[in-house]
């Protein structure tokens with residue numbers, strides 16, 4: 001049966017933006033008018049809101065317009081294959097790659113790339129599945145009525161089906177999103193935790209209690225421990241409702257072009273095919289009208305583009321592009337924020353359990369792991385993201401002294417009096433997170449460190465107020481995204497703003513040193529993969545050392561070249577000695593400079609985009625109010641992470657779900673509906689019992 005042309009609610013979202021091409025100037029618009037309906041545009045956070053509303057009232061007809069469908073896609077639901085979704089091979093349509101329009105001097109002439117989801121479920125269909133929550137003070141810092149941590153805690157619980165043991169009361173047990181340790185925990189994770197403890201990072205049971213900011217833990221994952229499947233937002237909130245009710249309709253392979261206004265009132269949207277394949281580049285728009293309201297949830301990089309194409313944004317830009325101004329909001333697309341990741345790679349012993357052979361494409365190993373997942377998903381190695389342990393840390397007084405004046409000012413202003421805020425996260429990946437064609441044979445771990453703050457708003461105003469040199473040197477400390485054409489197929493101008501505030505270098509440098517000290521103290525440690533570390537001077541005591549000869553000989557026992565003299569190519573490490581007593585590596589100023597250069601050359605997005613449609617007063621550059629209404633318009637809301645007025649110190653899936661739950665509650669209230677709990681049963685998964693699932697025996 002075809003979709004009805006008139007429904008109560010239409011949720012439009014997820015059009016693949018991967019293929020961004022420019023239509024010819026002689027655009028012809030083919031417009032199909034559909035019914036007058038209530039339209040909600042959302043994607044991942046939208047899945048939450050759409051599913052919640054549809055389930056709240058079976059008589060409310062909801063249509064979800066999206067990009068690719070993730071339903072029953074094995075490249076989505078098998079957790080261990082997530083890295084494949086980051087391939088830029090022209091075939092992968094699950095991600096869009098936003099590239100800096102201009103090379104950045106802060107990155108030594110590099111353009112950074114920010115991959116984003118391009119599929120139903122948004123980031124939750126392709127992300128790394130690490131479960132982290134923001135600190136309580138992060139939400140309080142929003143300074144918006146209804147958005148304090150205390151206000152939001154019931155919603156945090158409402159979304160969770162927490163399947164780990166716990167010793168606090170901040171988790172939920174019958175929500176649609178499963179959180180567990182996954183199928184297996186590697187021995188490398190325990191090795192990491194022991195080494196972390198040795199350098200002053202104690203073990204904790206739950207780092208995600210909204211409060212703990214300096215400890216390590218077995219890191220949880222968005223994986224259902226009973227099914228070994230990824231816990232994505234579409235399966236949890238949308239497919240679940242579609243399985244039991246007939247009032248939620250999916251329209252996939254589409255891209256939302258613009259919101260239609262009458263005056264300043266949103267009355268509908270226009271969407272186009274996800275790919276521009278029509279005769280002569282014809283732009284085929286379908287118009288759907290909205291009876292009550294339009295909600296945008298296209299993510300931090302998608303939502304501002306739709307707003308601008310619709311006439312909501314900086315009037316100067318819109319006039320230049322011949323777009324009629326509906327609401328002059330210069331804040332749209334500004335204040336783009338992210339977190340920073342650096343990845344350093346270490347050699348580990350040949351008997352370590354890593355995913356390297358699987359990722360390299362060893363056919364036998366792949367067959368073994370896929371079969372294991374098919375037959376015993378509840379305990380399979382692929383029922384994991386291979387990121388089993390990690391830490392959150394704050395610097396000691398001594399370390400602060402070494403971190404320089406720029407960071408210390410940020411510390412004093414932002415962290416000092418908020419002890420629940422970590423400065424850095426670190427985690428161990430039991431494999432090389434890298435292109436394996438660039439790596440020698442062997443087993444690896446990756447130390448991933450994330451700086452989760454990246455030059456806060458408050459910090460920026462501090463420098464403006466004091467007239468510091470930093471502001472003169474780095475005048476634009478955030479990124480931005482803006483459309484370059486009214487066409488939905490034309491690539492936007494994008495400036496990630498990465499590292500354009502000098503204060504961001506010190507914590508990344510500090511955490512590189514920390515993870516290096518941890519790696520060296522692990523029993524499995526067998527050297528540093530020198531190509532994936534800073535290039536210290538060869539004479540520096542801090543210079544990296546690669547694989548030791550004993551381990552190298554085990555790798556290629558019949559090789560004629562192991563350990564040959566090759567000039568400076570290989571500086572072998574020491575053979576493993578369990579009784580070794582460690583001294584911390586000492587770094588000179590020159591060494592620190594080498595680390596900073598390496599950071600500029602290699603720092604990446606953490607895929608945690610935030611902030612381009614901030615929820616704050618209009619006169620301060622805000623785009624939405626506390627009830628998520630877009631200023632200067634009627635019947636138009638934004639429900640995604642673009643609304644964050646400030647950064648959140650977390651991997652952001654939990655926050656996106658929370659914003660979705662909050663949006664659902666606000667809209668339900670305005671529609672006179674009540675959110676029903678528990679939500680519809682999640683496909684493939686056992687129905688949660690409302691108690692900690694650790695008490696349910698494994699099969």
Ligand SMILES: Cc1cc2nc3c(=O)[nH]c(=O)nc-3n(C[C@H](O)[C@H](O)[C@H](O)COP(=O)(O)OP(=O)(O)OC[C@H]3O[C@@H](n4cnc5c(N)ncnc54)[C@H](O)[C@@H]3O)c2cc1C
Nearest residue numbers: 014015043045122123127128129130256299302607651653
């Ligand atoms: C590679 C990767 C790894 C990550 N790892 C983790 C992790 O381990 N843990 C964690 O907590 N978080 C992680 N995240 C972050 C997390 O997934 C995101 O914060 C979250 O998905 C953001 O939700 P959102 O709804 O705001 O936006 P998104 O999830 O980005 O959803 C926006 C959706 O809108 C669609 N869209 C955009 N424009 C249009 C348009 N014009 N028309 C139609 N559709 C459109 C896109 O296709 C996309 O599906 C990761 C993200 C990525 C990309």
